[in-house]
Amino acid sequence: MRMKLDRRTFLAGSSALAILPYARFAFAAARTNPIIALDTDIGNLDPGNRVGTTEGNIIRSVCQTLVRFEPGKLTWTNDAAKEIKQISDTEFDFELNPGQMFTGGYGEMTADDVKFSFDRYINGDKNGKKLTYADDMEALKSVEVTGKYTGKLTLKHPSAALWLIGICDASGAILSKKATEELGDKIATTLIGSGPMVLREWRPKEQFVLAANPDYKGPYKAHFEEITGKIIPEHKTSFLSYQAKELDFTAFDADQLDTAKGLADTKVIDIPGIDYTWIGINVEKGDLADLKVRQAIRWAIDIDAIIQGAYSGATSRAKTLLAPGLLGNWADAPLYNRDVAKAQQLLSEAGKSNLTFTFTCLNDATSLAVAQIVQANLAEVGITININAMDSGAYWALGADNASKDLELTLIPYTSKFDPSFQTQWFLASQIGLWNWQRWNSPEFDKLHQEGLETLDKAKREEIYIKMQKLLDESVSCIWITHGRNFFVDATWLKPMFLPNGKDWQFEFFDKA
Amino acid sequence: MSEAIWALKRICSERDGRLGLAFTIAILAFALLGPLVSPDPNVLDIKARFAAPGVAHLLGTDNLGRDLLARTSVGTRYALTLAVLIVVISSVIGSLIGIVAGVAGGWVDRAVTAVFDIVNAFPPLILAFALIALYGKGSATFVFLVTVVFIPQFGRMARARARTLRNLSFIEAERMLAVHPVTIVVRHYLPNVAGPIIVLASMNLPVVIAFEASLSFLGFGVQPPKSSLGTLIKDGFVSINQSWWPTITAALVLAVATLGATLLGEALRRVIDPKSAGAR
Missing domain, CATH: 3.90.76.10 (Dipeptide-binding Protein; Domain 1)
Incomplete structure (x- = not known):
């Protein structure tokens, strides 16, 4: 086939090309079934x-x-x-x-x-x-x-x-x-x-x-x-896809809020979080088995900087496991504001120096920002952090077959449900090798968890769950970051x-x- | 030395050569001098995150308030260092293997060629992922895997040259005079192979720079807190709604670095190996 390129053909071709980028908007407008983004793939449907x-x-x-x-x-x-x-x-x-x-x-x-x-x-x-x-x-x-x-x-x-x-x-x-x-x-x-x-x-x-x-x-x-659910691990990428009208619904990161508010034909949904993101410390692993080392790490990390730097200040800082509003929230939980001198003193009391740990996290932008702030904070007290960012499939596979045994410091984002027992169950001894990545084993905690399940009286349950959070706090196996915001x-x-x-x-x- | 000056003059005598040289010098200067005029690239200043270019931070700051001039220049230095290191190692190893295969012939030649074919059969990125899965992330792994990918290229070229030389009369004569094979290789093969290898090496520099940036963009290259052009583009990309300059700056530097190296490599090829340049 021969094609003659004259002025008219050229203009028609150019017009078609110019319209092409808008075709996807036309498709988006015509869409009757939603395409949405999820940050995690299916792992196990049982x-x-x-x-x-x-x-x-x-x-x-x-x-x-x-x-x-x-x-x-x-x-x-x-x-x-x-x-x-x-x-x-x-x-x-x-x-x-x-x-x-x-x-x-x-x-x-x-x-x-x-x-x-x-x-x-x-x-x-x-x-x-x-x-x-x-x-x-x-x-x-x-x-x-x-x-x-x-x-x-x-x-x-x-x-x-x-x-x-x-x-x-x-x-x-x-x-x-x-x-x-x-x-x-x-x-x-x-x-x-x-x-x-x-x-x-x-x-x-x-x-x-x-x-x-x-x-x-x-x-x-x-x-x-x-x-249709598209698997897009990075919220910032799914947000860009949403802006390009390739998606109809996605979660996005706090630092994109102003941009989101300015988007046409878009509703912004803001739901205060009850989830919990924390840095889990494997209490069985090498120098981390030393309570003083864990305490030093807790004093050395600047959670407020993490909230500002990684979450754009759009979410509040968590002090404990159970979010405000949930039964058992420990409102008077202590806040550990960064104290480099105290951290150094604890390391010196423990007789530890030149420590190196691996910090495992998901490879999304927020987790990597948290990891780098932690890395910089701990470098100031002489602790070297190697960041191990994993894709979500590999990361969540750590919850099976004792794969978590070699973790050291881990940034963990868990989802909450509305009964405190759902949150506390992941810290039980029976979850070691599964989802208790801190590998913290407290018979007292386990006993209280059981008591919490068997008690119907709200005030008594509240007391039980606060006691459990105190035990977690004493263990220094968890450094709480945020309850999030959706x-x-x-x-x-x-x-x-x-x-x-x-x-x-x-x-x-x-x-x- | 006089040959180098002659080559430089020839490169400067053409427009693409001048442009390539200028871009390369600019990138080298940026990589070497950038860190001297900017703060520590790893120091966080959360309050100054996404700061626009200004007096305190000439190219602005990233999502954690780190100076972008410092991080971009350190990233460029890292990319150039790795590129040179990889190209030198792979060209030396590849040339030696190629010459041995070409000179020895027979089963040695067939075995070497088969290994080269196997390595070449893997798409570089897939091979990279496989090796990273085996040996983990990091600079050493990166150097190793890219070297492995590039060795066959140099090896094939050296082998082809060696096979041509092998049957020439002056080599035959030296063999008849029982000159030691190593001496023949050093005296005749290496000088004859060097020209095309240098050209190929210069052509591969931008490829390595881009490859390193690609792997880092995907999160398999340089690890935090170190910066690379790939991680800077990726970090800038995910925060493009907050600030566009981190992505633009890093992408511009990457473009200038690869374009400069490519133009310079092409010019060098025309100077050193005019026959193959004419065949393009």
């Missing part, structure tokens, strides 16, 4: 062994729970359950809705599936290994099947936390017994549910697609045909939905504004 919030959010939208959190609230209504009747403080009868079908041809949900799903938390997985999130269901003693759709939950003791962080949440996901047994280890990457959505596609480190489940029989039908931008046509912590997203309730 509800009891999930890694973090990404899986939790997917599991809640794909699987049914007996009761489901209402949109944006901590109250719940029936989902898989037709009825739940409280017999006593420790006994509950449930009846399932009939005709709730598992995807993939795995049949109808029955009370057997509920028993199977919950028994895993009591008895462990098929090899008897304790599930990572077993403590979410700690209060559950047994599940008895009384009919095809009916059963009884019996608790070991009255529990305030069981419904809030267990049965309502991802841990309470009802799995297909047949599918789970058939899939074996593949349940880490395959999610069979009966909920409002299905996980239609997952391309690791790239994206996943959640689609509306046409066979869902419950009351909460998904509003969108599909939601910033999101979303296109005005989209109405996202999340629970009040800002981290538990309810994909099934995402809707058009």
